[in-house]
Amino acid sequence: MRQRESVVGIGGRIVVLTGAGISVESGLPSFRGAGGLWQGWRLEEVATPEGFARDPGLVQRFYDERRRQLLDPAIQPNAAHRALAELERCWPDPVLVVTQNIDDLHERAGTQGLIHMHGELLKARCGSCAGVASWRADLAIDHRCPSCGGTCSLRPHVVWFGELPLELDAIYKALESCALFVAIGTSGQVYPAAGFVEAVRAAGRAHTIELNLEPSAFSARFAEHRQGPAAELVPRFVAELLSGAGQ
Ligand code: BV8
Ligand code: ZN
Numbered sequence: 001m002r003q004r005e006s007v008v009g010i011g012g013r014i015v016v017l018t019g020a021g022i023s024v025e026s027g028l029p030s031f032r033g034a035g036g037l038w039q040g041w042r043l044e045e046v047a048t049p050e051g052f053a054r055d056p057g058l059v060q061r062f063y064d065e066r067r068r069q070l071l072d073p074a075i076q077p078n079a080a081h082r083a084l085a086e087l088e089r090c091w092p093d094p095v096l097v098v099t100q101n102i103d104d105l106h107e108r109a110g111t112q113g114l115i116h117m118h119g120e121l122l123k124a125r126c127g128s129c130a131g132v133a134s135w136r137a138d139l140a141i142d143h144r145c146p147s148c149g150g151t152c153s154l155r156p157h158v159v160w161f162g163e164l165p166l167e168l169d170a171i172y173k174a175l176e177s178c179a180l181f182v183a184i185g186t187s188g189q190v191y192p193a194a195g196f197v198e199a200v201r202a203a204g205r206a207h208t209i210e211l212n213l214e215p216s217a218f219s220a221r222f223a224e225h226r227q228g229p230a231a232e233l234v235p236r237f238v239a240e241l242l243s244g245a246g247q
Pocket of ligand 2: 127150
């Protein structure tokens with residue numbers, strides 16, 4: 001794919017993949033960076049079905065802590081989330097945001113074309129009836145399933161390691177037909193999300209660009225890179241795209 005000087009003049013569908021890095025400037029920790037979640041917790045114990053079977057209380061506490069933090073009024077969408085919502089409003093073609101994040105900051109910024117491929121922190125799923133319901137309380141304490149009334153059967157509606165991410169068919173369909181694929185704030189270490197850029201490259205029609213604070217595990221797979229904090233880079237990037245929209 002030839003190197004472009006800028007994205008002005010690109011037209012067509014856009015797919016944006018976001019990771020924990022886009023929410024760092026809103027005050028939420030990432031996973032693998034300094035102060036990341038995997039420094040304080042062991043992934044195998046709190047983000048796998050085996051860990052949940054072994055010690056459900058520990059896993060519930062891990063997500064209860066993150067849910068309470070997300071519900072703190074101090075945690076708000078940042079300029080990067082807002083810029084992506086503006087892109088969706090003003091771009092002449094469909095924009096799909098595929099987020100690995102389980103926070104609700106994209107929704108709160110106004111994005112509608114959104115897929116939470118790893119689930120959502122503010123929803124709970126019932127182990128007995130598979131019902132999914134909005135959930136803002138601690139799960140370690142309150143445990144009644146709103147659909148079937150079962151007790152002690154609720155877990156966070158989150159995709160753990162070894163579990164199948166959500167809406168993959170819709171995601172791959174969008175990847176194969178997009179004209180622009182943008183990865184924002186992800187380390188490119190978790191699959192299948194880390195492989196999405198390959199699906200775009202195999203389709204052979206899209207420009208690929210990575211916006212990140214630093215080089216990631218899959219930087220070499222992108223035609224273009226912009227380095228810096230998302231809250232600065234993304235608004236500038238969206239303004240550049242929109243300046244050439246419909247050219
Ligand atoms: C699957 C849960 C198959 C919710 C997450 C062995 C056994 C089983 C599976 C595997 C295996 N080996 C490999 C796999 C696949 C596995 C995997 O990829 N493992 C990795 C570790 C090698 N993947 C899976 O298991 C997936 N499922 O493969 O299923 C299957 C098939 C059929 C049937 C059944 C199953 C499921 C993966 C989902 C796991 N759940 N989260 C939660 O607790 O949040 S993943 C976890 O990592 C997070 O959710 C997050 O989304 C994800 C990726 O992390 P990032 O978002 O990239 O965050 P990170 O901290 O890593 O990086 C932050 C980035 O931001 C950095 O680059 C940094 O530079 C940048 N940044 C920081 N600040 C800023 C910034 N950028 C811009 N501005 C800033 N200010
Ligand atoms: Zn139930």
